[in-house]
Amino acid sequence: MSVAENQAAAGRGSARAVAILSSLGRFLVIAVTTYLGLLAVTFFIGRVIPIDPVLAVLGDRAPTAVVERTRREMGLDLPWIEQFYLYVKAALRGDFGTSVLTTNPVMSDIRRVFPATIELATLGTIIGAVIGVPLGVLAAVKRGSLIDQVARIVGLIGYSVPIFWLGLLGLVLFYAKLQWIAFPARLDVVYEYTFTPITGFYLLDAAIQGQWDVFYDAWRHIVLPAALLGYLSLAYISRMIRSFMLNELAQEYIVAARAKGLSERRIIWGHALRNAAVPMVTVIALSYANLLEGSVLTETVFSWPGIGLYITNSLQNADMNAVLGGTIAIGSVFIAINLFSDLLYRLLDPRTKTG
Amino acid sequence: MSDTLLEVDDLRVTFPTRTGLVQAVRGVSFSLRRERLGIVGESGSGKSQTGRAIMGVTPPQAEVSAKKLAFDGMDLLSMSPRERRALRGSRIAMILQDPKYSLDPVMTIGRQIVETLRTHEKVSKAEARERALAMLQAVQIRDPARVFDLYPHEVSGGMGQRAMIAMMLVTGPELMIADEPTSALDVTVQLDVLKILDKLVAERGMGLIFISHDLRLVSSFCDRVVVMYAGKVVEQIKASELRDAQHPYTRGLLNCMPRIGFERHPLPVLDRKPEWAA
Amino acid sequence: MTASVVLSRREWLLSDRPASRLQARLGRAYVAWRRFSANRLALVGMLIIVALLVVAAFADVLAPYSPTVGDLKNARLLPPGAAHWFGTDDLGRDIYSRVVYGARWTLYVVILVAIIAAPIGLLVGTIAGYAGGWTDTILMRITDIFLAFPKLVLALAFVAALGPGIENAVLAIAITSWPPYARIARAETLTVRNSDYIKAVQLMGASPFRIVLRHIMPLCISSLIIRVTLDMAGIILTAAGLGFLGLGAQPPLPEWGAMIASGRRFILDQWWVAAAPGAAILIVSLGFNLLGDGLRDALDPRSGDQ
Numbered sequence: 001m002s003v004a005e006n007q008a009a010a011g012r013g014s015a016r017a018v019a020i021l022s023s024l025g026r027f028l029v030i031a032v033t034t035y036l037g038l039l040a041v042t043f044f045i046g047r048v049i050p051i052d053p054v055l056a057v058l059g060d061r062a063p064t065a066v067v068e069r070t071r072r073e074m075g076l077d078l079p080w081i082e083q084f085y086l087y088v089k090a091a092l093r094g095d096f097g098t099s100v101l102t103t104n105p106v107m108s109d110i111r112r113v114f115p116a117t118i119e120l121a122t123l124g125t126i127i128g129a130v131i132g133v134p135l136g137v138l139a140a141v142k143r144g145s146l147i148d149q150v151a152r153i154v155g156l157i158g159y160s161v162p163i164f165w166l167g168l169l170g171l172v173l174f175y176a177k178l179q180w181i182a183f184p185a186r187l188d189v190v191y192e193y194t195f196t197p198i199t200g201f202y203l204l205d206a207a208i209q210g211q212w213d214v215f216y217d218a219w220r221h222i223v224l225p226a227a228l229l230g231y232l233s234l235a236y237i238s239r240m241i242r243s244f245m246l247n248e249l250a251q252e253y254i255v256a257a258r259a260k261g262l263s264e265r266r267i268i269w270g271h272a273l274r275n276a277a278v279p280m281v282t283v284i285a286l287s288y289a290n291l292l293e294g295s296v297l298t299e300t301v302f303s304w305p306g307i308g309l310y311i312t313n314s315l316q317n318a319d320m321n322a323v324l325g326g327t328i329a330i331g332s333v334f335i336a337i338n339l340f341s342d343l344l345y346r347l348l349d350p351r352t353k354t355g
Numbered sequence: 356m357s358d359t360l361l362e363v364d365d366l367r368v369t370f371p372t373r374t375g376l377v378q379a380v381r382g383v384s385f386s387l388r389r390e391r392l393g394i395v396g397e398s399g400s401g402k403s404q405t406g407r408a409i410m411g412v413t414p415p416q417a418e419v420s421a422k423k424l425a426f427d428g429m430d431l432l433s434m435s436p437r438e439r440r441a442l443r444g445s446r447i448a449m450i451l452q453d454p455k456y457s458l459d460p461v462m463t464i465g466r467q468i469v470e471t472l473r474t475h476e477k478v479s480k481a482e483a484r485e486r487a488l489a490m491l492q493a494v495q496i497r498d499p500a501r502v503f504d505l506y507p508h509e510v511s512g513g514m515g516q517r518a519m520i521a522m523m524l525v526t527g528p529e530l531m532i533a534d535e536p537t538s539a540l541d542v543t544v545q546l547d548v549l550k551i552l553d554k555l556v557a558e559r560g561m562g563l564i565f566i567s568h569d570l571r572l573v574s575s576f577c578d579r580v581v582v583m584y585a586g587k588v589v590e591q592i593k594a595s596e597l598r599d600a601q602h603p604y605t606r607g608l609l610n611c612m613p614r615i616g617f618e619r620h621p622l623p624v625l626d627r628k629p630e631w632a633a
Numbered sequence: 634m635t636a637s638v639v640l641s642r643r644e645w646l647l648s649d650r651p652a653s654r655l656q657a658r659l660g661r662a663y664v665a666w667r668r669f670s671a672n673r674l675a676l677v678g679m680l681i682i683v684a685l686l687v688v689a690a691f692a693d694v695l696a697p698y699s700p701t702v703g704d705l706k707n708a709r710l711l712p713p714g715a716a717h718w719f720g721t722d723d724l725g726r727d728i729y730s731r732v733v734y735g736a737r738w739t740l741y742v743v744i745l746v747a748i749i750a751a752p753i754g755l756l757v758g759t760i761a762g763y764a765g766g767w768t769d770t771i772l773m774r775i776t777d778i779f780l781a782f783p784k785l786v787l788a789l790a791f792v793a794a795l796g797p798g799i800e801n802a803v804l805a806i807a808i809t810s811w812p813p814y815a816r817i818a819r820a821e822t823l824t825v826r827n828s829d830y831i832k833a834v835q836l837m838g839a840s841p842f843r844i845v846l847r848h849i850m851p852l853c854i855s856s857l858i859i860r861v862t863l864d865m866a867g868i869i870l871t872a873a874g875l876g877f878l879g880l881g882a883q884p885p886l887p888e889w890g891a892m893i894a895s896g897r898r899f900i901l902d903q904w905w906v907a908a909a910p911g912a913a914i915l916i917v918s919l920g921f922n923l924l925g926d927g928l929r930d931a932l933d934p935r936s937g938d939q
């Protein structure tokens with residue numbers, strides 16, 4: 001064993017910490033520029049494209065005095081670059097203007113509706129990962145078998161189906177015909193007034209307060225939209241996991257594991273999947289981000305009072321501040337998820353050395 | 356009979372491919388006592404597939420057949436997969452070519468050694484650790500406790516291959532198949548690793564199948580040599596008598612080896628005749 | 634006699650020593666085609682897309698009724714039957730005829746988006762890859778920023794500003810879908826940039842503009858085509874989503890997404906109004922996905938499945 005090797009290994013712990021910190025810094029820079037890019041695009045959409053941004057924000061029924069005041073507030077007489085500076089400053093304070101439709105600040109609206117979306121997307125991702133990962137692993141292990149074919153077809157349809165249409169058909173079958181689930185909303189009207197949420201995640205809140213009747217009701221409302229989003233995420237996750245696993249199973253260390261006399265079970269779940277877990281984290285995070293986006297259409301179908309429904313309602317009423325605020329909100333979560341999954345990737349993979 | 360460790364008679368390995376069946380191994384026969392047997396041959400001659408078929412780690416799509424494939428008097432091919440697996444890693448072990456790819460990259464070296472041990476023997480965690488450390492010592496790793504917690508990418512190729520040997524020998528197997536254990540290593544450490552392997556095999560009285568394409572290495576390291584060509588054995592010979600080999604292919608391999616002090620023009624070309632493979 | 638002719642033609646195509654550039658090219662295409670046609674699902678995908686083209690081309694012949702004018706008095710919300718295969722909608726229009734005409738709008742969207750987005754991506758990617766340095770850094774940073782955005786939401790915001798309509802929907806989708814093409818084009822450019830072949834062209838004094846246009850862009854085309862085909866399904870789904878939200882095609886255009894939106898009001902009692910257009914979207918997206926997979930496996934054996 002060489003001296004150099006000794007030293008290299010001795011400095012291993014701290015070197016790795018430094019590497020992770022420096023990549024954290026790099027990722028933060030990327031996240032910040034991406035966020036600025038997002039603001040630039042929404043600025044462009046809100047201020048540059050419309051012929052009169054004030055009308056775009058206020059609608060054409062606003063009184064002249066209000067129009068004039070807003071025009072000054074938005075700084076429309078200033079040069080573009082200064083306007084953008086003010087815009088970024090406001091956005092960093094969480095000020096996205098006021099919604100014409102709800103007359104509230106957009107930020108407080110978003111805070112109110114976001115938990116509903118998070119609850120839906122989280123449940124969807126859990127469903128997708130819990131079914132999608134084993135399905136992808138089995139499809140890879142039993143490649144070409146019936147289960148592989150089924151997984152492939154299920155995945156392809158998930159990639160090809162319009163989710164809002166599947167949601168409508170689901171309502172016809174499970175709500176109208178079979179009556180297994182509740183009507184499109186988040187809770188029955190009875191509970192809307194008696195139930196006081198704490199975190200905004202109704203399933204969780206009901207469980208904390210021990211109100212199991214509310215829990216059951218919330219479950220009957222969320223199960224179909226969550227299952228649909230879960231299906232989308234399952235299609236994506238299982239397909240990616242299959243290809244990761246095929247890649248891992250072809251490696252030499254799998255032959256070595258067999259030569260050690262390990263059981264197939266241990267080889268697949270303990271070695272191959274453990275290696276595939278590194279890219280898998282990214283895939284699950286991306287799938288979560290995709291579901292946030294998928295929620296726009298799903299929430300519309302299921303009258304689910306989340307950010308997606310908020311955006312589409314605002315669209316229908318030409319409420320530009322709300323639309324762009326919602327866009328920025330979803331975009332920010334996207335960026336955060338990307339940042340988070342990059343970091344997790346680095347933590348999980350022992351080979352990570354330098355950025 | 357009792358001192359025959361392994362008996363191979365008419366071993367065949369066939370791969371189905373898009374263009375039809377490919378016979379990688381076509382009727383290989385030899386037997387092995389507690390001795391060192393070398394298998395040599397050019398690339399693609401079926402050396403690795405022979406080793407893997409004995410080990411029972413042939414890819415699932417391939418077909419393995421033999422008139423006889425017996426380890427210590429037990430028929431390997433008629434065993435249940437479970438019995439076969441119990442032999443692997445405990446009584447028969449295998450070292451692969453490149454430690455960079457044959458060690459699990461996301462598991463520490465120590466855990467990989469302990470895993471072999473605990474798969475085959477009921478030992479406590481602490482005892483398994485002790486034995487793994489002792490094994491690392493036995494392959495002449497000077498600071499076993501430190502290496503135990505390293506990941507494969509954190510050690511050099513030479514040390515990785517020693518860890519691989521430790522991982523495979525920790526259970527005290529009786530037969531070791533080493534598939535080009537040094538070809539991926541730096542020339543400077545090749546000899547170290549070979550010496551360690553040689554010493555352990557001698558000390559423990561193991562049988563060894565040493566696969567290589569380096570005829571000189573094999574002749575100095577092994578007692579007997581099997582020469583393969585196109586999936587067949589063309590010659591079996593004592594290592595000491597290699598110079599008097601009869602078969603033209605073996606002679607060709609010998610002639611291709613460079614010798615210091617001999618000017619050779621033109622460079623010899625390995626002769627291949629289809630009838631040797633027939 | 635014929636057998637031997639066929640055989641020799643095959644041999645000519647598969648020859649190791651093609652005598653002309655044409656022969657080499659045809660030979661390569663033939664090998665790719667054999668790989669492609671061995672994949673049954675890919676053939677199904679191609680069949681679906683061919684059917685889509687045929688339906689769009691012959692919509693006038695295939696549709697028994699007008700797609701926009703219905704029989705309000707006698708034919709409102711009829712269930713599927715002999716006269717109206719897929720039933721009729723709330724304005725008494727024949728849904729089958731509307732679905733048939735809808736094929737045209739689907740093709741319109743898909744082709745326009747491809748025509749706009751692919752060249753943008755190609756241009757950005759090849760310039761970034763060929764120029765390198767700061768140009769590369771900045772262009773790729775912008776590309777990454779766009780890649781990190783939620784596509785559908787961004788398209789929504791664009792349409793909100795531009796105003797609803799199918800042209801604006803196309804524009805919004807195109808704006809959000811060029812970045813992957815830029816990535817691909819850049820990667821391809823980097824692999825050939827330092828090749829002897831490009832060096833030789835440089836020595837001959839060709840301008841960078843000419844090199845990129847005549848020598849690098851053509852090399853990016855095949856991987857770009859695969860990627861665009863794989864993206865088609867996504868484009869169709871996004872367009873349908875915009876239509877469903879009332880931001881894409883406007884009534885009375887028989888666009889499938891908008892048709893589902895108009896069927897939504899009757900979904901619990903007259904499910905068929907929304908069922909047929911949704912099924913059409915599913916089948917066509919499936920076709921593009923299957924075709925794209927098949928093309929990828931045939932033209933790029935490295936990523937192949939078999």
Ligand SMILES: Nc1ncnc2c1ncn2[C@@H]1O[C@H](COP(=O)(O)OP(=O)(O)OP(=O)(O)O)[C@@H](O)[C@H]1O
Pocket residue numbers: 370371372377378379380396397398399400401402403404405414568
């Ligand atoms: N998975 C496979 N599918 C089809 N053919 C295979 C497969 N694996 C090996 N072969 C064939 O088996 C033959 C023997 O391979 P093997 O790996 O045993 O050669 P080798 O003698 O070990 O060569 P090398 O010195 O290069 O390691 C090769 O010619 C190869 O074509």
Ligand SMILES: [Mg+2]
Pocket residue numbers: 402403404534
């Ligand atoms: Mg080999």
